[in-house]
Amino acid sequence: MFFICFASADLSDIQDKVYDSLKQLCNIDVVPYTLTLGYSYWSADHILKQILPDGVEVPSSFETIVKYTKLGWCFHSVVCSIFCVTLLLIVICMVHAGHVAHLNISDDLLPYKDVIAKVIYDKNYPRIQTVVNKVGTITNEFRVPKFEILAGKNDMVTEVKQYGATFKLDYGLVYWNSRLEHEHIRLVSLFKKGDVICDMFAGIGPFSIPAAQKGCIIYANDLNPDSVHYLRTNAQINKVDDYIFTHNMDARVFMQNLLRVPGSETKLESQVEAVNYSSEDMVPANESLTSNENRSDVQESCQKCINDSSVISTTTKRRQETSNEGDAYCQEDASQTKKRNNKRVKGSGPPPVKPWEHFDHVVMNLPASALQFLDCLSGLVHKKYWKGSLPWIHCYCFIRSSESEELILSEAQNKLNAKIAEPIFHRVRDVAPNKAMFCFSFRLPMECLKDETEDHIQ
Numbered sequence: 001m002f003f004i005c006f007a008s009a010d011l012s013d014i015q016d017k018v019y020d021s022l023k024q025l026c027n028i029d030v031v032p033y034t035l036t037l038g039y040s041y042w043s044a045d046h047i048l049k050q051i052l053p054d055g056v057e058v059p060s061s062f063e064t065i066v067k068y069t070k071l072g073w074c075f076h077s078v079v080c081s082i083f084c085v086t087l088l089l090i091v092i093c094m095v096h097a098g099h100v101a102h103l104n105i106s107d108d109l110l111p112y113k114d115v116i117a118k119v120i121y122d123k124n125y126p127r128i129q130t131v132v133n134k135v136g137t138i139t140n141e142f143r144v145p146k147f148e149i150l151a152g153k154n155d156m157v158t159e160v161k162q163y164g165a166t167f168k169l170d171y172g173l174v175y176w177n178s179r180l181e182h183e184h185i186r187l188v189s190l191f192k193k194g195d196v197i198c199d200m201f202a203g204i205g206p207f208s209i210p211a212a213q214k215g216c217i218i219y220a221n222d223l224n225p226d227s228v229h230y231l232r233t234n235a236q237i238n239k240v241d242d243y244i245f246t247h248n249m250d251a252r253v254f255m256q257n258l259l260r261v262p263g264s265e266t267k268l269e270s271q272v273e274a275v276n277y278s279s280e281d282m283v284p285a286n287e288s289l290t291s292n293e294n295r296s297d298v299q300e301s302c303q304k305c306i307n308d309s310s311v312i313s314t315t316t317k318r319r320q321e322t323s324n325e326g327d328a329y330c331q332e333d334a335s336q337t338k339k340r341n342n343k344r345v346k347g348s349g350p351p352p353v354k355p356w357e358h359f360d361h362v363v364m365n366l367p368a369s370a371l372q373f374l375d376c377l378s379g380l381v382h383k384k385y386w387k388g389s390l391p392w393i394h395c396y397c398f399i400r401s402s403e404s405e406e407l408i409l410s411e412a413q414n415k416l417n418a419k420i421a422e423p424i425f426h427r428v429r430d431v432a433p434n435k436a437m438f439c440f441s442f443r444l445p446m447e448c449l450k451d452e453t454e455d456h457i458q
Ligand SMILES: C[S@@+](CC[C@H](N)C(=O)[O-])C[C@H]1O[C@@H](n2cnc3c(N)ncnc32)[C@H](O)[C@@H]1O
Pocket: 141, 142, 143, 175, 176, 177, 180, 200, 201, 202, 203, 204, 205, 206, 207, 221, 222, 223, 224, 227, 249, 250, 251, 252, 365, 366, 367
């Protein structure tokens, strides 16, 4: 049995609620004992350890979809540890903060969800102004979890900063996962200025926006209209709207439209957009010196990745966790991105592009089913029109501990109806004890090209 002596008057409202929850939880009228240091000095973790029953694991972290800057975190820790929290310091500390904390409360902790949320809200306010808990599993195709609001205001529109880019989003309407930040920037670090990228499942743009900041030309698509709305908004906020062409359709249709050669069949709306974008005096990708240089740079970057211990070839290396070397590599890229933050990409807009003649990378981040979409890449590229080297495909997938990379490779080869040379598996993160997310990268095999001459002969 215990009771809490609340030291700070300005937190009394929250403390009353916590106190009430405690009384309900413990089924008691009076909560005895004094925590003499006072509620206002204790961390959420410490308080929860005190108030949750013995044996219950205290949620040690929650995902906040808004990040502190590193400076903010350090500052916050110092302030907490020396117990000198003045209002002014809090305000300075929270400058880069937003407001939604996302909890994933396990079944055994559900009876305590309100008290947990109240303590987290209380101890992180005003940085955190809404505390939500994920309910059930994600079943909808837009991959948007359902949330219940446990504390604070009912407002899920917020802003996130990732490596110098700003992302506005409605957490209740679109997919967002802060834990993929490192992966977003790792993949973008493989792209070079002038590369053409097809982002088939773009979401609100965590691959597309930093890539455009680098000077890549992006065709970004998502089936969720709300994602596309925020993708466009984010392209404007980050001043890269000249470099991003957004589409709202099924990923297969998107790729078919993008790669259809004008004049060969009826143009669809999105194809018209791509055609308009390609001006008449366009320079073919493989005739430009810069483009050729970029092409070999991509090879080098990918080779660097193959050599880097954070990226593993099935044939040569075993699965490993992301290395510090990899971190440094991405960090370097991130600092360049930060420098560009909020500056319009220089030059007279992007160079003209004909995607049916050349693109460099395809990003497929829909791990639950991206492999099933690989068949749409077979017979899509016309041999007759294609210029330069074949594109890299980056297909995200989940691999269970009972499954192997060889199994994924064989599934992908079946879908493409072609053999994949030198596949690269990069372990992104563990999503469950027996399941990890991987990025499976490979060059589109030559056999996937559509050869009209052969069609004709047959
Ligand atoms: C896992 S999220 C990834 C979003 C983003 N690339 C990121 O890293 O945050 C997958 C996205 O694919 C979209 N999606 C699902 N099915 C789709 C389809 N058939 N065609 C296009 N987009 C689809 C969802 O709306 C969602 O935004």
